[in-house]
Amino acid sequence: MKPTHEQLNAYLDGELTTAEHQQVEAYLREHPDVAATLEAWRADGAALKHALDTAPQPPNPALTPPAIRRRRAARQRHRFGLAAGLALALGLGAAGGWQARGSLYAAASPPMADAVEAYKLFAATADTPPPSQAQLADWFNRYFEGASPPPTLETYGLELVDARLMATQDGPAVVVLYRNGNRQTLLFYIRPPSPGGPSMPNGQRHDGDLMARYWSDGRFNYALVSRSNTPLVPGPELFGA
Amino acid sequence: MNDLEQELAAEIPALRRFATTLTRHTANADDLVQTTLEKAIVAWARRDEDRDIRTWLFSILYRQFVDNQRRSSRHRRLLQWFLPSDEPATGSLEQQYEVRSALGVFDRLPESQRTVLLLIAVEGMRYKEVGAALGIPVGTVMSRVSRARQTYRQLMEKPQRARHLKVMK
Structure with a gap:
């Protein structure tokens, strides 16, 4: 039986069953011309592999995983900065009492919208190493003097897995990410209040299946964001509210 | 890292x-x-x-x-x-290679043939893996690699045919 071209290729690539393989082998013994074609195909493949293996690949430092990770993180921070800036600019109208526009924007931008956005952004990924405790302490001393620092939540099975500094138009903000063994995420967000405006009222709101609990101590605004069905911690009191 | x-x-x-x-x-x-x-x-x-x-x-x-x-x-x-x-x-990359060199010939295969030939003959992947990577059935992988090897061989022997082979795909 004469094997098809496909079968000959499959033979060459070791894709045949033992029985089929033996059949082709027997055929090739009797048909040296076909065996020669097969040998030419094999040699072509080997020559191509050699040529490609030895073809120089110009070094490209941008193509290393750490470089890619850094670029991604930078882009994400940038994107978040824009989103936060926008949310905040709109949110000011609502929280800051710009009467003329307040009612319009209040609907469009509920309180602490940027904290919810931050949750959506970071809950999915946390692939850059988190800052050390010392770094975190330094951020708080420098940018959030007098703010309640992120508590340890081991009692609730939550571990502090990441923290990032953000820029807002009112000054630096920080996002702290906690995660438990089931990869459920809790986000703690601190940012300065809008200057001149009344302090943000305490409250709670839902956005899709996310829930934000927020409060203010006058010096800073705080928010806790989690999934609505799994709050993970009882309430903002843990965070000094 | x-x-x-x-x-x-x-x-x-x-x-x-x-x-x-x-x-x-x-x-x-x-x-x-x-x-x-x-x-x-x-x-x-x-x-x-x-x-x-x-x-x-x-x-x-x-x-x-x-x-x-x-x-x-x-x-x-x-x-x-x-x-x-x-x-x-x-x-x-065409101009950089000798017409009859391995890379010169490889470069003149249609994309679909070039791809399977690379994955199978050079990277040593199984037909099943190639099918999964390209989102095509194993039967298609088989017919493409078969055509690729034949075209490759023809181009090695008669580089003049390259032009219309490329157009035909």
Whole structure:
């Protein structure tokens, strides 16, 4: 039986069953011309592999995983900065009492919208190493003097897995990410209040299946964001509210 | 570098070869690899751990390539309204190689044949893995690699036929 071209290729690539393989082998013994074609195909493949293996690949430092990770993180921070800036600019109208526009924007931008956005952004990924405790302490001393620092939540099975500094138009903000063994995420967000405006009222709101609990101590605004069905911690009191 | 990064770094030369085979353009190929690595880093936790990492990466790269092609053909259609002539061929590698050299011949295969030949004869992937990476049935992989080897051989023997073979696809 004469094997098809496909079968000959499959033979060459070791894709045949033992029985089929033996059949082709027997055929090739009797048909040296076909065996020669097969040998030419094999040699072509080997020559191509050699040529490609030895073809120089110009070094490209941008193509290393750490470089890619850094670029991604930078882009994400940038994107978040824009989103936060926008949310905040709109949110000011609502929280800051710009009467003329307040009612319009209040609907469009509920309180602490940027904290919810931050949750959506970071809950999915946390692939850059988190800052050390010392770094975190330094951020708080420098940018959030007098703010309640992120508590340890081991009692609730939550571990502090990441923290990032953000820029807002009112000054630096920080996002702290906690995660438990089931990869459920809790986000703690601190940012300065809008200057001149009344302090943000305490409250709670839902956005899709996310829930934000927020409060203010006058010096800073705080928010806790989690999934609505799994709050993970009882309430903002843990965070000094 | 962590484990993930080391595993990815080990695959970069093969990814660049694959991307160059697809795009035939070094800079475009590196862009494609970069996007692939970014997507892999994001999707790492969600990947099927039983799946061979190279097959997985190749499938990400190939999907991205197909998306780019689609997008650029849309662009080209739009641009045609504004530009008198077609874009120059994308800095093809063709001229760099001797017509009858391995790479010269390889470069003249249609994309679909070039791709399977690379994955099977050079990267040593199984038909099943190639099918998974390219999103095509194993039967198609078989017929493509068979055609690729025949075309390759013909081009080695009679390089003159190259032109119309390429057009025929």
